Amino acid sequence: MSHEGIRFVNAEEQARITAAERPLSREAMTPAKVRVLITEGKGLEIDWLDGHRSAWDFHWLRNACPCATCIEERTNEGRKPGDGRAKKADLLPMYAPPARPASAHAVGRYAIQLNWLDGHSSGIYSWEYLRRHCICPECSLAATEVTGAPN
Ligand SMILES: [Zn+2]
Ligand SMILES: [Zn+2]
Secondary structure, three states, rough: OOOOOOOOOOOHHHHHHHHHOOOOOOOOOEEEEEEOOOOOEEEEEEEEEOOOEEEEEEHHOOOOOHHHHHHHHHHHHOOOOOOOOOOOOOOOOOOOOOOOEEEEEOOOOOHHHHEOOOOOOOOOOHHHHHHHOOOOOHHHHHHHHOOOOOO
């Protein structure tokens, strides 16, 4: 009997996989209303068809850019989507302008693209990605419980 193809994962890894692949209903990934508060400099707000509401500030969104370059950068630095760069104590603070998009537009029916003032615009934020990274207290708590990760 062959065991080829069977992969053993520890409980912690299994929990992480479960959290990432937690099935979401179609309604949970379909926005009823999308507000990009560019003039106010606030962020992105989405009311989902299932009645849930999510909001992210631009700082979080910039640091959660889902493009390949940013994902690689975050992975190398051990940052989660939305985590800012760690400030290096031995460096003089540099002026960093607050993250803000110049514009935003829908990409088909599945995503939104944010064109950041710093010139970066390759990140396409799919509704599914955003819903899976909802940072409201309820969803953050659920994610903490599933992964057991300290906050
Ligand atoms: Zn990016
Ligand atoms: Zn939420």
